[in-house]
Amino acid sequence: MSKKEGKYVIHATIRTDGTVQRKDVVGAIFGQTEGLLGEELQLRDLQRSGRIGHVDVSLNQRKGSVNGEITLTTSMDQVSTSVIGASLETIDRIGPCKASIRVQRIENVVSAKRDVVIDRAKRLLMDLIGSGADESKNILDEVRSVLTVDTEVNLSGMTAGPNVKKSDGIIIVEGRNDVRNLLKYGIKNAIAMMGSGVPDELIELASTKKNVTAFLDGDRGGSLLLMELSGSLEKSLTHVAFAPKSLEVEHLEGKTITKCLNQKEVAAKVVQRIRKQMESDDNATLGHEKAEVQAPEVMAGWGQHLEGLKRNQAVIILEDGSGSDPLGAAALGKALEEIEGAVGLVFAGKMSDRIFDLASKAGIDNVLASTVGDTARKGSVSAYAPSDL
Numbered sequence: 001m002s003k004k005e006g007k008y009v010i011h012a013t014i015r016t017d018g019t020v021q022r023k024d025v026v027g028a029i030f031g032q033t034e035g036l037l038g039e040e041l042q043l044r045d046l047q048r049s050g051r052i053g054h055v056d057v058s059l060n061q062r063k064g065s066v067n068g069e070i071t072l073t074t075s076m077d078q079v080s081t082s083v084i085g086a087s088l089e090t091i092d093r094i095g096p097c098k099a100s101i102r103v104q105r106i107e108n109v110v111s112a113k114r115d116v117v118i119d120r121a122k123r124l125l126m127d128l129i130g131s132g133a134d135e136s137k138n139i140l141d142e143v144r145s146v147l148t149v150d151t152e153v154n155l156s157g158m159t160a161g162p163n164v165k166k167s168d169g170i171i172i173v174e175g176r177n178d179v180r181n182l183l184k185y186g187i188k189n190a191i192a193m194m195g196s197g198v199p200d201e202l203i204e205l206a207s208t209k210k211n212v213t214a215f216l217d218g219d220r221g222g223s224l225l226l227m228e229l230s231g232s233l234e235k236s237l238t239h240v241a242f243a244p245k246s247l248e249v250e251h252l253e254g255k256t257i258t259k260c261l262n263q264k265e266v267a268a269k270v271v272q273r274i275r276k277q278m279e280s281d282d283n284a285t286l287g288h289e290k291a292e293v294q295a296p297e298v299m300a301g302w303g304q305h306l307e308g309l310k311r312n313q314a315v316i317i318l319e320d321g322s323g324s325d326p327l328g329a330a331a332l333g334k335a336l337e338e339i340e341g342a343v344g345l346v347f348a349g350k351m352s353d354r355i356f357d358l359a360s361k362a363g364i365d366n367v368l369a370s371t372v373g374d375t376a377r378k379g380s381v382s383a384y385a386p387s388d389l
Contacts, residue, residue, distance in 0.1 A: 007297065008078070009107040010085045012070040014059075017197040018097030019227040020066055021278050022057040024220075028094045029055055029070075033087045041080060041087075051076050052084070053294065058380055064198055064231040070101065081106060096174070096221040097228075098197075151183050152176075156201035161188035169211030171261075172202070172237075174225060177250035178215070185254035190215070193225070198232035206236040213264055218243040223274050230271045240270040295366070295384040302346050302368045303386050309348035314355075317344035336362040344368070351375070351383040 014025065030043050046052045053073035059066050070088070074081045085103040093099055153160050159176035167189040173179060175192050182190045193202065206212045214229050214237060216222035222242055229237055241264035243249050244256065252260070305315040305323045314332050315323040319341045327335050336342065336358055344366050345359050351369040356378040359367050365380055372383045 008074050008076075008081045010070075010072040010074065010081065010088070010103060011105050011107065012072075012085070012088055012101050012103045014057075014066070014068050014070055014099065014101050016066045016094055016097040016099045018066070018095075019061060019064055019224055019231065020059070020094050020097055020099075021224075022059060023278075024095050024224070025057045025059070025068075025070065026055050028091050028099070029088065032091050036090065037083060037087055041083060043084070046074075046076070056377070056382070058377075061231075064228040066097075095224050097224070151188065152179060155191065155205075156199065158192055158194050158199060158202060160191035163188040164191050164205075168209060169213065170206065170209050172206070172212065172214045172229065173249055174216065174222075175250065178248075181250045181252065182215075182257065185257055187257070193229075198229060203232055203236070206233050209236070211238050212236050213239040213241060213261070214267070215241045215249055215261065215264075216243070217248045218245045219248075223278070226271065226274060227278075230267065237267045239264040240267050241265075295368070295388045299344065299366055299368060299384065299389060302344060303389050305346040306348060306368065306370065306386065309346070312347075312349045314348065315346040316342050317346060319343050333358055336364075353378070356381050356383070 033043055043052065047054070051074065056071040057068060058070075059068035072084070072088075074084065076084075085106060088101045088103060091099060091101050151162055153162055153164070155164060159179045161179060161183055164170055169189060171182070171187065171190040173182070173190050173192050175194065179190045179192045182188075191202065191205070193199070212233065214226055216225055226240060241260045243252055243260060247256075249257075301321060302317060305317070309315065309326055312329045313326045314329075315326060316335060316339055317323055318339075323346065324335065324339065336345075339362075342362055342364055345355070345362075345364050345368070347355055347367060347369045349355075349369065350371045351367065351373060355367060355369065356375075359365075359381045360379050365382060367381060367383045368389070369383055369385060372385045376383050
């Protein structure tokens, strides 16, 4: 492979078995690859110097799981770009959720034929190290289990207290150590999810109970698990309790456990509050990234179409780079439905949800607007201002 520099776009797919936000995916990419590739390929440093662009994440959430796409632009040589792409595949967990990232292709290859170099040895080494850590943890778990082996039960592969089946209410926790800690203080109706992903058996059990309380760790991982439980259990989830901030249920003392459970809240209220907070954090993160983003090269000449446009008029950009006649707000939707070969949109006004939706329905990925607010991306559509060109 020739070591030739150019503009490349890494396209990857992501799948998780739990609920995550774009902020979590971006954080995992920068955090989990740090130190993996050596001093020359630190992603944060490369982004500051403009050698790589922002990490663009598009997620689709469905019943507690997530599928989506990741794109990352680079202006580095082919070898470095391929190594960065391979490093994304080493990420196997995002927050509390198992994750799988696979690079599908790298675009804009100078040579007609190019091998994608994947450093499998590093991945195997990381898997080996991770496996060893899990084995050590399992040994400790087995030793600790002596304390509760006479009272805990196995229910369809889930660790639970002995009263789970006959009790009118259950307490859902994350792991078996949480159940064992609650048992130590006389709480016998807890059941563990056993990691991310809500088992069908737990969904069925919850549907038969009058009260179902989620008792979760006091960190972002606990909030993400709540969103996952809410999506799977729906109305069966009645209440939510959290451990104190930054603490885990398995480490709480008896008095703290009692206090937390006594302060439980109605699930629907908590879910709504946390969802709004996550959306706010997500938008703030995307807004921060926007300042570092440059528009794709294909948009280089689009600025000329803004000249002379009246407020709220738009021009549709075609495959050959030409633009349609100016269109008013009322005529834009119909024109986008009828026109063929539309690849972009230029809008003389502030980017709005309506423009995002119209572009999405027309299969347009990029929009140039006079001004862009806090939301620079919605779904697959990215919005840019003239200063981004």
